[in-house]
Amino acid sequence: MNISNYIKGICEKAQQAAEILAIATTEEKNEALTRISESIQSSARKILDANEKDLGEASKDKLDPAMIDRLTLTQNTIEGIVEGIQEIVKLDDPVGTIGPMQTRPSGITVAQMRVPIGIIGIIYESRPNVTADAASLCLKSGNVVILRGGSESFYSNQAIEKCIIEGLSKTGIPSTAVQLIATTSRTAVGELLTRKEEVDLIIPRGGKGLITRVSKESKIPVLKHLDGICHVYIDKEADHSKAINIAENAKTQRYGTCNTMETLIIHSDCAPVILPKLLKIFTGHKVEVRGDKKAKVIIPTIKLASKKDWETEYLGPVLSIAVVDSVEDAIMHISKYGSKHTDSIVTENDKTAKKFLRQVDSSSVMLNASTRFADGYEYGLGAEIGISTDKLHARGPVGLQGLTSLKWIVYGDGHIRT
């Protein structure tokens, strides 16, 4: 197979499909999603068989357990995929909605209409459910999608894509509205990243290696989620019990997620009271605690944290603690070491809270809440295609609206410019 021609062909088919999908009605898109969910439901056995095949290869290739866990599909996860699609059917369609109209002194009336972005390329690893999730979100928002899954989920992804095509074939939406790149060749990704004439946006989902490579190579704008080095800052005016609960939840509810706390910052006034209690809790969870010199004075058994600790997304049961003397110092630490993902302050002081919410330049900034809430479902987006740590177009959890853009609509009645 000539990879370059193959990718070119996919992109050209995507372009044709995009013109039709962009103007499909909400009913047509919901019909398509329903057909897809039915097809996935009735093909559960085939998808699980394909997944077995991937799992067999994975154990031959000695993939690490975390990756195998992400790769594994069960009857339950397939039910989850089906329910997820049904949820997307229920979401409001942003496409075609028109914002407030404003009549200008010239007499023209101006408004903005939500429109799909066009063609989106999604490059992802391991989790085969992304194939269905991403396709559904793109479809509902009127975007054609080109999917490129990881080689480890090659058969699972193809089985799911087959269901999507089968579902679409029963509707007026072209089945090329969702295309899976059916080769494990790495060159295919490189080729896709050059097709800026057709593809409007690339969304990589996976480990840092993948995201760094895609960002570096892409000639197409990339909406990416890089690191999640999230902080909780316990202020001197924090409610101690809220602070302890939030710190425990933010660190231990799940270790491997991007919105998990990696560094706890605490004011020196309350550190002597709170830190010993937290150490006990974290030790109970088998979380390794590290800290700066001031933290180590209060809880001497911990390991001294290095600069590298502040910059690390552990994605595991490790936590670093910094003791500061003011909210300004906390903000400075976050600005220096954070990844602009999610940061939370615990305080009862309104003024301090406002300062933190305004000044911390992260995609989500929270008051008296666990960083674990940074999530499209929790925010009411219905679903998310990812969490953006970029600053343009969309920050934080990206749902249907983040997959659209706004064009200007002008109504005149023979108006000319003078």
Add this chain to the structure above:
Amino acid sequence: MNISNYIKGICEKAQQAAEILAIATTEEKNEALTRISESIQSSARKILDANEKDLGEASKDKLDPAMIDRLTLTQNTIEGIVEGIQEIVKLDDPVGTIGPMQTRPSGITVAQMRVPIGIIGIIYESRPNVTADAASLCLKSGNVVILRGGSESFYSNQAIEKCIIEGLSKTGIPSTAVQLIATTSRTAVGELLTRKEEVDLIIPRGGKGLITRVSKESKIPVLKHLDGICHVYIDKEADHSKAINIAENAKTQRYGTCNTMETLIIHSDCAPVILPKLLKIFTGHKVEVRGDKKAKVIIPTIKLASKKDWETEYLGPVLSIAVVDSVEDAIMHISKYGSKHTDSIVTENDKTAKKFLRQVDSSSVMLNASTRFADGYEYGLGAEIGISTDKLHARGPVGLQGLTSLKWIVYGDGHIRT
């Protein structure tokens, strides 16, 4: 001078300034803008002297008259710059505004806050007034700006920058919030385009050569305005007098602007009546008319248009005419040859209008109005930093809001995720 170190130094100073500017109050920013406008007003003589120096070089270098025209400053244009800044003072500050709040089933309350993008690099040609305009828009929206003007306006730009620094030095906003790259070395642009750790967005303003080069080289997201191949489609149900006025205005009000009509599309039903009238009008304006075979049958004196004509932004007194048999064919022509800038339909039929407004994938789509209205001032943005033909982040005229982004704000009261 080591260019690489020089640009690095500028970017680092910009980063320090960005943290302060991002949280400056509206009053502080307006105060800064007022001081800058006063400084420009009182230094008019010095700016004009510097401009004389640029014009002297330009005539030595035999720059073309259009470029010299764009380069030339007068007492009047300086008054215009001053008034422009005063207008920006009056505009609402988008930064820090919080959208609708939504309380979620978990109990957290979620909203979005407008925040500056951060550091913006603007690379522009000839017009020295961009130095003041762009700096003012960025300041008001809380963004630090790095300016790189054309070598032909080297002295003018520096004179204006001096006024900006003088103005800022009287306020609490660091004078490094606006920095002009003070070298004509082309390497400097290349260096700036690699500083993705500091610079969040690049906006090129100028000819196609500049924009293509910047897009190609930049490692930083680019918000660009490429071509303006704008269409007016006269439908079979158009009001003839509106159609003729709009076509005349869209083509002849100004030739060199991006929102000028380059191709007229007309329905075959009304072409025989309207085209002869339009030919007379355009001939009166000394506009050269070209057309497809069907147009030539109706107005045989015109030149036959080639494929190249449909793809060309003339930026001058030339117009191509295509005759079609349906609104669908008009939309297809625009989709094939347009540049996603601005396209207008003239029709009295609501259904046809809606179809066109919905289906044409351009940054501005108009009904019964001249394409010349596609402009930040006309849309009520107060001012514009440019017109984006990109599809992400901002489409069409970009004002203060387009220079901001949204971060999520979450309010809890000790909420944790379960």
